[in-house]
Amino acid sequence: MDENVKTAEREVTLERLREIDDDLRLPAVPEQVSYPIETLIPEARTQTPAVGQRASRPDGRLHGLGQTKYIDDLSFPGMIHAKIKRAGISKARVKNIDVSEAEKMPGVMATLVGSEIPVNSFGPSYQDQPVMVNGTVFHAGDPVAAVAATTEQLALDALDKIKIDYEPLEAVYDPIEAMKDNAPQVHEGESNIYSSKVIQKGDVEQGFEASHRIYENTFSTQMVEHVPMEPHASIADWDGNGRVTLHSSLGRITLGRADIARTLNMPINRIRVIATVVGGNFGGKNEITTEPILALLSKKTGRPVKGVYTREDEFMSSTTRHPFIMDYKTGMSKDGKILARKVRLVCDGGAYCSWSETTLGKACILSAGPYNIENLYVEAYAVYTNKTMTGAMRGFGAPQVCFAYESQMDDMAHDLGIDPLDIRRMNAFHEGSASPTGQVLESVVVRDSLEMAAERFGWQDWNK
Amino acid sequence: MDVKLTINGEEKSASVPPETTLLRLLREEFNLTGAKIGCDVGDCGACTVIVDGIATNSCLMLAGQVQGRSIETIEGLANMDDYHPLQKNFEDLGSLQCGFCGPGIILSAKQLLDDNPDPNKEEIQDALAGNLCRCTGYTKIVEAVADAAREMRGNREAA
Amino acid sequence: MKQKGKGIGCMWYPIGFTVAANPSAATVKVNEDGTATLLTGTVETGQGSLTVLGQIAAEELGISTDDVHVVSADTDTTPMDTGAIASRTTYVTGNAIKLAAEKAKEILFEVAAPMLNVKPSQLEAVDRKVQVKGFPQRNLPISEVALQAQFVQGRPPIGSASFNPPTVDMDPETGQGKPFSTYVYATQIAEVEVDDETGQVDVLYMSAAHDCGTAINPMLVEGQIQGGISMGVGFALQEEMLFDEKGVQINPNLTNYIMPTSLDMPEIDVDIVENFDPTGPFGAKGVGEPTAVPTAAAICNAIFDAVGVRVTSLPATAEKVLKLIKEKRANENKQLAPAE
DSSP states (O other), X not given: OOTTEEOOOOOOOHHHHHHHHHXXXXXXXOOOOOOOSSOOOOHHHHOSSOTXXXXXXXXXXXXXXXXXXXXXXXXXXXXXXXXXXXXXXXXXXXXXXXXXXXXHSTXXXXXXXXXXXXXXXXXXXXXXXXXXXXXXXXXXXXXXXEEEESSHHHHHHHHTTOEEEEEEOOOOOOHHHHHSTTSOOSSSSSOSEEEEEEEEESOHXXXXXXXXXXXXXXXXXXXEEOOOSSOOEEEEEEXXXXXXXXXXXXXXXXXHHHHHHHHHTOOGGGEEEEEOOOSOOTTTTSSOOSHHHHHHHHHHHTSOEEEEOOHHHHHHHSOEEOOEEEEEEEEEOXXXXXXXXXXXXXXXXXXXXXXXXXXXXXXXHHTTOSBOOSEEEEEEEEEEOSSSOBOOOTTTTHHHHHHHHHHHHHHHHHXXXXXXXXXXXXXXXXXXXXXXXXXXXXXXXXXXXXXXXXXXXXXXXXXX | OEEEEEEXXXXXXXXXXXXXXXXXXIIIISOOTTSOOSSSSSSSOTTEEEETTEEEEGGGSBXXXXXXXXXXXXXXXXXXXXXXXXXXXXXXXXXXXXOTTHHHHHHHHHHHHHHOSSOOHHHHHHHTTTSOOSSSTTHHHXXXXXHHHHHHHHHHHHO | OEEEEEEEEEEEEEOSOSSSOOOEEXXXXXXXXXXXXXXXXXXXXXXXXXXHHHHHXXXXXXXXXXXXXXXXXXXXXXXXXXXXXXXXXXXXXXXXXXXXXXXXXXXXXXXXXXXXXXXXXXXXXXXXXXXXXXXXXXXXXXXXXHHIIIIISOOOOEEEEEEOOOOBOOOTTTOOSBOOSOEEEEEXXXXXXXXXXXXXXEEEEEEEEEEOBSOSSHHHHHXXXXXXXXXXXXXXXXXXXXXXXXXXXXXXXXXXXXXXXXXXXXXXXXXXXXXXXXXXXXXXXXXXXGXXXXXXXXXXXXXXXXXXXXXXXXXXXXHHHHHHHHHHHHHHHHHHSOOO
């Protein structure tokens, strides 16, 4: 264990152990929960053919009865609770962590710090994210220490007793600033730009030359949280065979298990991940979070350990939607055809890569919009900053670029005196269109969707 | 401290620390886990239960404040013979997705229908404004509440 | 005064990972009474994917949704799956399940063929029966075939299969390649009302026409679209994580981080664009993520139509919209002022 980490000399008397056990309340006698004895099966569920039926969900009934068991609704005999201490400072070197006072508190059964994690890094593209801070803090929501105690409240109280000495380091929060040569480096390295992509098709300069008018705009979007109604939650149970079972709110268990195996340095077959119904994901529960921490606390204490994020943890420490800065330059013919488009995307990746690689790639490809553009150039950069990490979120960069290309589309339509519906009809992909990456597109229904939405809306006859 | 209260029509008692909220009392002492912890500070409504006829965020009420009062939770809504029309219509329309907000929303809707058997769409939206849902856009939830209200009015007329 | 406006958001979106392998595997077991159990490693995260996946297995076996029980999300018991990400479940996991069910069905057909005096290739599974193509009166209940298979011939009808969407690497310099197997398309049109004295934007109505290939379960598709729009409304008008000058979030709670409530939702009409993708299970593609993509664009274009100001940074809060309206008025007044 790290020399900088002080732990208490453990003097646990038999009396203390009894007190601790008294605090561990086993579940009371279950309530009588009633529901109809006869099971109604809605007709759509019994029909053939099955495809196309408005079949209701079997889990939907359990949701309504209050019978769905999310992670926080589960408990196991002897289970204890873990809470995480967050840095609260966005860039710093940890000089010293003192968990001794926390460990002396009644009901506290174990603590954990980053140096105790066998392989303290993970991530889907680059393994640049520590499970818990190990020397350096990269953003304010970074976990620095964990406490397991007999109740959630005791664990929370114990967090306040953990003393951490920080040496603040220079940080950078704005992605454009972070791209500059003399910017403070978020991670050790030569540049904060950790991923870049290019798409090139046709000759964009020639396209601009041939254009009737050229439009240049810059758009930007904000950082957004997934806000699943169920905060991240897991329960770890390390058994006598050295096998760990994790009940987790993870949305992708197979790859989550691989990450857990890596961080715990264990064979994959000694890890079991069970996900119950997840209370909302939207991309935010695609990463492991506290699973390795809980597993190690369970190993230390010999008890099942539950860890549930507070809403604040959820905001400060889970992934979020990437803020984008998007420069669009588009050349148009007089009658409204897009002749050339040049796009530059800068995506604020926050402190760790997470799913930024994928987000950047998708945003690049989609940034032209569902339109035929012969001459296209897209360049895109993902940049580290000392903020909460950004990751997978419903749309992977698509809502950001759609906001940009569709806003500019209406500006151009307005300027050229063309109806916004017509300008889209005119440029939309059709069956067999070549995508920005040269892929021949099939089952393309952009125009059908435009016509259908416009007809339902009453676009032509609509009056202010 | 000792608390005596009525939950879903049955008298109950428990001995808990004074800082215990009604939400924790229900979940931890009585294993009624239908009320959920979404934020624990009264923002999200996932912990909604009905206290003496009023839909309430149970995370904002202390156990001591419910002494002698009557609580309805989602677990008490159905009986051995039938589902509550709200539960049935929520299921039929696929109103809930992840379902975490569901028990709270159904109880807020129940209070609305107890007080106003024929609410219009705005009144339904209003009654559910304290219950956050991230999955559904509330659309099918509002529809199911309207359908349940219609069904309950029909049942009353038939009776 | 309140001003109304209309605006379009149109989009395309891919299914599955960008080039990278993202396989799913599945196992389908037909029980001896003709019901079935499906094993999948994906996780139900609220979309209703387990219901849709059950419907896909049921369709292939010619049985009903209720005849299939879905077991999911346990790394000890369920097969490998890349998980609930990238709008891939219906398409990728669905394809794996269809292939697995096909294999189980092959066993049923091999068992039924001699019972019906035909070749296995002449059989089809429809309405809980195994029947001869073109001669539906020559049939056996699937329960009878399954019982025969398991306990007489000793061949339990089980099938396992996997699927990975076919892609072609992208050129690192030009990005040319085939990063995805397929894409979906959609249009949303918003009607908004902007109060030009406060900048407050209300979304009144949204017409949404989405392509998802075949809608395996239209009710669940509608739910995805309505939910996506609510997330889009938050992205467009309300939500923003704010940081202090030291990089610490100042609104890490739902009191100060504002997300849509039931009162913020517009009236929504959903249309599912008829389409069939031959590479998807029964023509299906996906719908999860795309629903949240065009909403903000449609709303901001409707704001432009209503009050003539272009929001270039999200969210379009009342303060921001009011500032833009005031700037526009100041510019107009400048233009109207007589030349000196």
